[in-house]
Amino acid sequence: MSFRYLQSLFNPQSIAVIGASSRPRRIGNVVMHNLLAGGFGGAIMPVNPKHDAVAGVLTYPNVAALPRTPDLAIICTPPAAVPGVIDQLGQRGTRAAIVMASQLSTTLGSDGRPLDVTILEAARRYGLRILGGRTLGVMVPQAGLNATFSQVSVKRGNIGFVSQSDAVGTMVLDWALPKKVGFSHFVSLGDALDIGFGEAIDFLGSDPGTRAILLYIESIRDRRGFMAAARSAARNKPVVAIKAGRAPRNSLQGIGDPLFLDTPGLIGSDDVHDAVLRRAGILRVDHLDELFGAVETVVRSRPMNGNRLVVVSNGGGAGIMAEDGLHLGGYEMPDLHENTVTRLRRMLPAGWDGRNPIDISVDAPPKRYEDVLKVLGEQQDGDAILLMHTPNALSSSIDIAQSVIQTIRNVGGNLLTCWIGDESVATERKLFVDSGIATFDTPGHATRAFLHMLNHRLAREVLMQVPPSMQLDFEPDADRARAIVHTALSEGRTRLTEPEAKAILAAYGIPVVETHLAANPQEVAAVAARIGLPVSVTVMSRDVRRKWEVGGVALNLETPDAAEAAAQGMLGRISALRPEARISGFAVQRVDPRQHVRQLIIGVATDPLFGPMIVFGEGGRALEVYRHMAIGLPPLNLPLAHDLIDRSHTAALLGAYHNHPAADRDAIALTLTKVSQLVVDLPEITELDINPLFANDMGVIAADAHIELSASAPNPHRLSIRPYPQGLEETTTLRDGRSAVLRPIRPEDEPTHYVFMSRLTPQDILYRFFHYIGTLPHSEMARLTQIDYDREMAFIASARDQNGQAETLGVVRAVADPDNHTAEFSIIIRSDMKGQGLGSKLLTKIIDYARQRDIQVLAGEVLAENQPMLKLLRVFGFSAKPAEEPGVVHVSMKLQQPVSP
Structure with a gap:
């Protein structure tokens, strides 16, 4: 159904209110009064066969009697009447309708089918777009359109707000009114029977009157529409979202059970949503009060080229609070350049320690603020400056504010201000707002705003990456890998053996530890003697996924006899713990002699909605303890792979420490891109994990690998983000x-x-x-x-x-x-x-x-x-x-x- 018909929803010239009512506190009554009070300039045509007029406007008995075809119909009838009304509107040529009724999916029609199915079929038959059901409606203040049953009106502005909940929508409107926050559009999606996040974001993303988009998300149903629209809009303007339902058992998770690799519950659906929003270029916040603060910051601030923040305050305590807030957010403040320190010492009181944050003293006059800002602007020590002022009797807050505003106009750059207090500094904060400078009332709010700026910049960098469909300078043996997959599926197997999994990795240029197979403990000893000691031995069984739990893995075996004894012991333990398990033999590997290795995991898991996910983190047994993975969406290129590494807790372990040289991050990132390419090329793979992947300063090597396949036909649209073709x-x-x-x-x-x-x-x-x-x-x-x-x-x-x-x-x-x-x-x-x-x-x-x-x-x-x-x-x-x-x-x-x- 055509996107252009959304103009009829957001910019109608005529509106019919089906089920308009004269009874107070009825939806049809509130909608009529809101339309009239909003100042809508087009025709308003109430439809009600039992009344001559509603709210002083002449009514019509039915849709057929309307004097003109309405661009937009607001349907306020009980659920059972909605399908018939949609059919009548479709015949008249109406292009958009708002359905207020709820419980459409649980109410059956006369044909025994749910009403939502019947309604959507009728709408598609006529090319009619539907908002709802269970929607609060739509507001477009600049058009005088208040097509809602909300008791709260809104101020005209440049923020588009899309909410999946009418209750949260009302809450935000009520919160915004006294704070004089204005909106270009307010959209309540409700059940999103037809129009969902994708269409709403698409419209707001191309609307020149909308400078930023806010989202309240409970669940995402149309992955393709959402990702396409969000990525398009976020390239052009800030998109900020709250994704509700973070608790593991929350009913709003909406995308199936938690994903897992070798450890159940390793990846939750909130982890997936976090990765999805990041790759879409959306800034995610946790609370409603952050929503507007984040938008104000990213809209008022200039784009940052880096992540350096210099903090200036007229008191050490405020600076320390800001530094603590940044540290808790995972950010460490940069040092000042030597020349900057030298210049600042000439104008600051004796005893300044030369550190960032810069304490300019409680009695600092406006001239000192001006001089410090000029030096920082010339030296370019930071990509943004946070200037904090604690009011006191030794200086004039308003004089300082006016001096700061004039100075930053001349100097330029990103400035955040924090005039600490409430009513006593309200005038100063209004000066900053009127001058287009972001301002905050506490160090915590100010530092959180900078972190929003930083995260928004990083999200945009991720968004602008367009990985190719084939990595450059990389030619995998995809035919060899496909042959292994097809052979397994033809034999009715959906789990590859370890040698098969490693052969696929090798076909994609990923180094692997060579694995030798042994049928019984005696052969294990012979293989160990042949390949060289020490060795590791792992039991081979399609029925045992987590071999550690049944004692099916033995490491660093120094003699052939020890290897044989270890294999014999595995047979006994598994027979007692898992008597039904079928054992096909043993995998024997020579222990890699590398020094200073880190054990990592690179994996692939498939989400029911968003498709394949690339997982990275600390591997080995630590995986089961810490369970913290960074998640990315394929396809990956090298910058995206490095971003995935940086977001993981494992990143800190890869650097040099004591006598351990730093691990080869480039080799790890390249391996991530190769796994991503493997996922793109082999759609039959639903799950993969390389654990452990050994990494040190010499490179990487996969010690173990598992791959799961899907026996059903691959979904051609399984990737949330299609690579550049x-x-x-x-x-x-x-x-x-x-x-x-x-x-x-x-x-x-x-x-x-x-x-x-x-x-x-x-x-x-x-x-x-x-x-x-x-x-x-x-x-x-x-x-x-x-x-x-x-x-x-x-x-x-x-x-x-x-x-x-x-x-x-x-x-x-x-x-x-x-x-x-x-x-x-x-x-x-x-x-x-x-x-x-x-x-x-x-x-x-x-x-x-x-x-x-x-x-x-x-x-x-x-x-x-x-x-x-x-x-x-x-x-x-x-x-x-x-x-x-x-x-x-x-x-x-x-x-x-x-x-x-």
């Missing part, structure tokens, strides 16, 4: 002999896309956008160049100009609906490149791609006067008919036959 790149020759590359668009194409747009003629722009536009804002350009390669694809034709610089010649784009049935396409070619065959080449490219994605219909709209494009589309087999909008032709093609222009 390098395989879709191709080189073509234009009619003038120039070489051009047809490839998917990338985020880094934004600068050349501006140049491309500047070289389009007014007619080109009219034919593409249906109206004349000037320079596109960054928000819109980011949306065009930063796509998810899943539901949306854009191919550009790129070539080198006379100076050897890349330039964009044309672009074709297709956006699939949520059901992957129909994709809306558009195409534009630079006027000076027409006649080169680019239109045909790009159309062929997008049609072939849509077929590969199993899209059934490719459709679009073309201005009737754009006859060259209509002629080209007819050659390709598109059918044409008049669209709803005058002067527009709707074109479509069923993708069932090979294209032959």
Whole structure:
């Protein structure tokens, strides 16, 4: 169902209230009064066959009697009446409806089916978008739209807020009103029967009046829609979220049981959500009061290039409190440069220790604040400055505030202020707010704000990584690995043997400890003598997953007799503890003689909703004690792999200490990317763990490995983030002999896309956008160049100009609906490149791609006067008919036959 119909929800010109009521405290009554009180400028048409008027507005007996088709319908009827109303609205051509009724999934209709199923079928039949059920509704203050039954109105602003809970939504609106926090949009998703987080975020992400997006999330159902929309929006504006349901047994977890590798409960669903939000570029906070504070900070602050914070205070206690707060948040303050210390000593009282935080003394006058800020601005010791002031009788707080505001205007840079107190410094804080400077009332709030800035920067860095579908300079033997997987599945096995698992790792360039098989204890002794001592022995059994627990592992065996005795002992213990277990033999390995090794784990677990997850942490037996893993979403590149390492508690163990040299982090990161590539290439793998992975200064080696397979057909959309599809790149020759590359668009194409747009003629722009536009804002350009390669694809034709610089010649784009049935396409070619065959080449490219994605219909709209494009589309087999909008032709093609222009 088309995204453009959301305009009818958020910017309607006419509204019908189905079930409008004159009875107080009824939803239909409150909605009518809110619409009228909000100042909505369009038509409001209440529908109620039992009343002549509601709230002083003439009513209509039913939908068919309405004098015009409403853009938006607000349905306030009991659940049983909703399906019939949706059908009537669909017949009238209404494009959006808000369904207030609850319990739609548990209430059965006359046909015995749940009402939500019937409602959604009817809505899709007519292309009608639904918000709800169990929704509070929608507010758009700048449009005077209050389509809710909330008792709280909102102030106009630039924050978009999307809540999954009507209760939390009301709570936030009530909290924001006295604090004068304004909203561009408020959206209560309710049950998200149709419109969910993806659609709401998509709309707010492209809305120029929305500077930041806030989310209250209980559960995520549409992974593809959510990830695509969130990543697109977060590239352009701050997105901050609360994800409720962190407790392990909380009913809001919403994505199935905790995941596990070799240890049950190792990964909880909240860990997964944390990784998902981070990879989506979303800043996650824990409490409602953080929600708006975080947005204020990231909106008011400038983008940081690093993570250095310099703290300045007029009292040592405040500085120490700030340092403690940062330390508890995992951040250590940087030292000041020697030259900075030298310059500051000339202006600070004697006895200053030269440390960060900088204590400028309780009696510091405005001039000292000004001088210190100038020095820090010139020396560039920090990427941000936190300036704290404790009011006292020795200085004027307001004079200092005014001096600071003027100085930072001249100096520039990121400044956070903290005027400690409440009403006594309210005027000073208002000065900072009016000047666009973030300000806070306690050191704790201020340091937490900086950590939000830092985490937001890191999230954006992660977001902007677009890993290729194949790692560069890495050629795995994927055919060998696939043969092992297919052999196991053909034999009815879903668990690979250890040698098979290690063979797959070796095929992907991961060093492994060679494993030798022995059928019985006597063979164990013979193998040990042959390969060299000391050895380790592990029992082989498909029925025993955690071999440590049954005494099935023995290490550092110094003689063949000791190896044989260890194997014999395993047989006895397992027979007593697990008599049903079938033992197929023993794995014998020579103990790796490496020194200073760390035992790590790299694993893969599959979440029911978000798909494969890459897991990293401390391995060996410590895994069962500490159970702290860092989680990332494939695909990974080296920067993302290093980020995964940095987020783990294990990162501290990899550095040098005492006589232990630092482990080779680059080798660990490379191994993570290889495991990620393995996951991308082998969709049958649902679970993998390398434990332990030995790592030291010489590199890494896998000592043990386990792989689980799925016997069912692989899900082609199992990855939450689709890698940049390098395989879709191709080189073509234009009619003038120039070489051009047809490839998917990338985020880094934004600068050349501006140049491309500047070289389009007014007619080109009219034919593409249906109206004349000037320079596109960054928000819109980011949306065009930063796509998810899943539901949306854009191919550009790129070539080198006379100076050897890349330039964009044309672009074709297709956006699939949520059901992957129909994709809306558009195409534009630079006027000076027409006649080169680019239109045909790009159309062929997008049609072939849509077929590969199993899209059934490719459709679009073309201005009737754009006859060259209509002629080209007819050659390709598109059918044409008049669209709803005058002067527009709707074109479509069923993708069932090979294209032959």
